[in-house]
Amino acid sequence: MSMVEAILDFNNLPEGCIANVLSFTSPKDVCRLSLVSSTFRSAADSDAVWDRFLPSDYDTLISQSSSFSLPSKKHLYLFLTQKPLLLDDGKKSFQLDKIYGKKCYMLSARALFIVWGDTPRYWRWISLPDARFAEVAELVSVCWLEIRGWINSGMLSPDTLYGAYIVFKPSSAGTYGFDYQSIEVSIGIDGDTQRRTVFLDGERGRRLRYRIVPRRAGFLGTVEAPQLPTPAPAPAPAPTPHLDHQHPKERGDGWLEVELGVFFNDGQEDREVEMAVSEVKSGDWKGGLLVQGIEIRPKLLPLN
Structure with a gap:
């Protein structure tokens, strides 16, 4: 039987049967299969x-x-992949991952525990037009930086590998105290905690990831140097993979993020996940960061 004959034979099935089969695939597959025929398209929209x-x-x-009203479950799904919903009086947001439809959350700065967060001398709360939440935390100046957040694993999609990310950017005046100062980040479940160090200076991260080697130019006084073959153009500098998780990356919304760690949610029981960002050892003063929150979203592993 040819492929065309197989499709035509499949089209003879009841629409409900086709819809049931499609529901065991993925959103991406359903959108592709909707192009097969009008019968598939009708089933794919159900x-x-x-x-x-x-x-x-x-x-x-x-x-x-x-409150909002959408004409179908498909419209609702697409809406939730494109626009985060604000929950808990605007202190948290919920969204669906675009590829697999897994749950994503962001805890706003107001939902986090920030040491000295309510002391204007050290932190202040401001509104920004490009922020997801009504308020973001602006770091004025501290020598003890500590930010913590918690989420219950039962709120997340089961059987899913998640990553947690601090979402921030420099203030209009710029940052100070972060140029060469590493920051400790951690993520823990049931006492099992992963810790590592990162840097919050985005410019330094870009310089390190894309190292540029200067070309040498020499002169022999008044003696004419011999003509050398014109060198081929140097290839574009390649990124340094192991630094990608240590330095900020720019997000699609214009903010920066750094990964705090990963964890696997097996969905078997509701456990508390703790995430932290801290720098409490150096005693150096630092400031100029705008903290929007911590995002928890599915982590897609690279294909080998």
Whole structure:
């Protein structure tokens, strides 16, 4: 049987049967298969398919946000992959990962524990037009930097590898005290804690990731130097992979982020995940950071 004959034979099945089969694939596959025929397109748009891709508690999550109305489950799914919902009086956001529909959360700065966070001498709270939340925390000046956040694993998608990221950027006046100062970050579940060091200076990270080797130019006084063959153009500097997790990366929304660590959510039990950013050893003063929050999202592993 040819491929065309197989598709035509498949089209003879009831639409509900096709929709049931499609629901066991992925959102990306459903969108592709909707192009096969009008029967597939109709089945691919059905609520029965997209209800399988939405989290089981989506009604509860939506009820915590502002009311809105969408014509179908497909529209709701696409909406949740494109626009984060603000929850808990605007202190947290929820979104679906675009590729697999896994749950993503961001804890706002107000939802985090920040040492001296309510002391204007050290931190102040401001509003920014490009921020997801009503307030962000601006680091004025501290020698003891400590930020912590918590999330219950039961809120996340099961059987999923997650990464946690501090989301920040320099203030308009710039940062100080972070140029060569490493920061300790950690993530822990049930006492099992991963710790490592990162840097929050984005410019330094770019300089280190893309090292440029200067060319040598020599002169022999008044003696004419011999003509040498014109060298081939130097290739573009390649990024240094092991530094990618140590220095900030620019996000699509214009903010920066640094990975704090990863954890696997098996979904078997509800456990508390603790995330932290700290620099409490050097005693040096630092400031000029704008902290939007900590994002927890699925981590896609590179293909070998």
